[in-house]
Amino acid sequence: MSADDGAASSGRAFVLEKESELRVEVGSEAPLGLRLASGNAEIFGAELPPEKWITVQPSQKIAIFTWKGATIELEGVSEVEYVADETPMVSYVNVHAILDGRRSRAMTNKGLDSSRGPRAIVVGPTDSGKSSLCKMLLNWACRRSWKPTFVDLDISQGSITIPGCISASPVQTPIDAFGGIPTEMPVAYFFGHTNASVNVELYKVLLTELALTLERRFSCDVEYEAAGMVINTMGWVDGLGYELLLQAVSTFNANVVLVLGQEKLFSMLRDVLKSKPHIDIVKLHKSGGVVPRNQKTRQSSCSSRIKEYFYGLNNDLSPNSLSMNLDDISVYRISGDPPAARSLVAVDINQEIIHSVLAISYAKDPDQIISSNVAGFVYVMEIDMESKRITFLAPCPGEPPSKVFVMGTMKWSED
Ligand SMILES: Nc1ncnc2c1ncn2[C@@H]1O[C@H](COP(=O)(O)OP(=O)(O)OP(=O)(O)O)[C@@H](O)[C@H]1O
Numbered sequence: 542m543s544a545d546d547g548a549a550s551s552g553r554a555f556v557l558e559k560e561s562e563l564r565v566e567v568g569s570e571a572p573l574g575l576r577l578a579s580g581n582a583e584i585f586g587a588e589l590p591p592e593k594w595i596t597v598q599p600s601q602k603i604a605i606f607t608w609k610g611a612t613i614e615l616e617g618v619s620e621v622e623y624v625a626d627e628t629p630m631v632s633y634v635n636v637h638a639i640l641d642g643r644r645s646r647a648m649t650n651k652g653l654d655s656s657r658g659p660r661a662i663v664v665g666p667t668d669s670g671k672s673s674l675c676k677m678l679l680n681w682a683c684r685r686s687w688k689p690t691f692v693d694l695d696i697s698q699g700s701i702t703i704p705g706c707i708s709a710s711p712v713q714t715p716i717d718a719f720g721g722i723p724t725e726m727p728v729a730y731f732f733g734h735t736n737a738s739v740n741v742e743l744y745k746v747l748l749t750e751l752a753l754t755l756e757r758r759f760s761c762d763v764e765y766e767a768a769g770m771v772i773n774t775m776g777w778v779d780g781l782g783y784e785l786l787l788q789a790v791s792t793f794n795a796n797v798v799l800v801l802g803q804e805k806l807f808s809m810l811r812d813v814l815k816s817k818p819h820i821d822i823v824k825l826h827k828s829g830g831v832v833p834r835n836q837k838t839r840q841s842s843c844s845s846r847i848k849e850y851f852y853g854l855n856n857d858l859s860p861n862s863l864s865m866n867l868d869d870i871s872v873y874r875i876s877g878d879p880p881a882a883r884s885l886v887a888v889d890i891n892q893e894i895i896h897s898v899l900a901i902s903y904a905k906d907p908d909q910i911i912s913s914n915v916a917g918f919v920y921v922m923e924i925d926m927e928s929k930r931i932t933f934l935a936p937c938p939g940e941p942p943s944k945v946f947v948m949g950t951m952k953w954s955e956d
Pocket residue numbers: 564565601602603604665666667668669670671672673674695698774775776828829830831832833
């Protein structure tokens with residue numbers, strides 16, 4: 542499908558009434574073409590350009606929503622497509638309006654104690670639509686010229702960098718519904734696993750480090766401070782997962798908690814946070830369009846995300862192979878044995894680490910590894926013990942900014 546072909550399409554057309562959405566699930570084999578033929582519509586808060594064919598990649602699940610009515614054309618095969626006129630979008634946009642008001646107030650009061658913008662944390666069980674709501678809130682804010690900071694604490698998805706990380710980035714242009722976040726100044730901390738239960742203590746340490754970095758950034762820039770944060774969280778809401786949510790609320794000084802789709806979680810949070818009147822807790826309905834994902838789908842989207850990091854969403858990036866002398870690099874693992882979240886173990890470099898994804902640490906020496914953010918990631922392609930060389934796949938050419946690498950349990954295969 543040509544990307545900018547404005548000619549009439551042979552595809553099917555859907556006429557959407559105001560405040561309704563077309564829900565589409567693209568199959569895993571082929572992409573789908575989509576065009577806004579008339580009216581206005583958006584995908585997770587990002588406006589669709591008029592009359593332009595857009596390619597929706599395989600396996601994407603999206604909703605094309607219209608506030609005032611639109612005609613949408615599709616071309617190609619999809620697994621599911623239907624129009625829904627019952628959506629929670631009005632309640633979502635009402636939340637946005639409240640956040641927007643707080644941003645304006647924070648700007649007016651700049652320099653004063655009350656200049657803190659909204660810090661909205663989105664919580665809910667798996668498949669409740671947290672990431673989609675975050676995208677909407679960020680996109681609506683961006684469309685009003687704010688630069689909200691997106692904080693992604695969901696290590697299973699890693700939408701800013703790669704899975705296994707907690708990261709943050711200001712969002713300056715609307716997030717494309719289909720791809721990653723356009724990141725200008727991302728800051729990422731490497732956890733190294735896609736499941737927080739592997740090392741809960743380390744997860745807590747990294748939350749604190751990321752929050753401190755953002756506080757420093759905010760203290761130098763009133764615009765970022767006023768635009769505030771939208772924080773995505775893991776779907777782990779029971780037991781230790783619930784404790785981690787509470788920890789995230791307090792560490793990032795969240796002042797709005799948006800609870801998606803679970804009455805029990807809402808009532809627990811309301812009870813425990815009632816002594817903190819500056820925190821608003823809002824219950825929101827989950828959209829009927831959210832598509833649940835099984836373990837296999839999750840693994841495959843995790844692996845696609847890593848591929849996308851190296852090769853780009855549409856294979857538009859050219860990663861480089863980087864060969865280094867084994868004696869020049871050091872690889873560390875952060876121990877997961879409680880209470881040793883802070884203990885480092887030097888990794889023996891041998892064939893077992895092939896296919897691992899390693900983070901390039903900014904740490905100047907090993908003591909700083911846990912508290913340092915990471916510059917990027919490499920993938921171990923080959924190790925030659927005879928010539929003592931290791932070959933990485935790296936996203937860009939040249940020497941990495943550091944020769945200190947951190948390893949977790951994340952493996953990936955290019956096949
Ligand atoms: N209204 C909708 N119509 C169609 N698909 C939707 C809609 N809302 C969300 N989705 C899709 O449903 C899937 C799950 O949504 P989302 O990722 O927002 O949930 P989540 O709660 O963040 O998931 P996780 O459990 O991984 O944290 C995604 O593929 C998303 O694109």
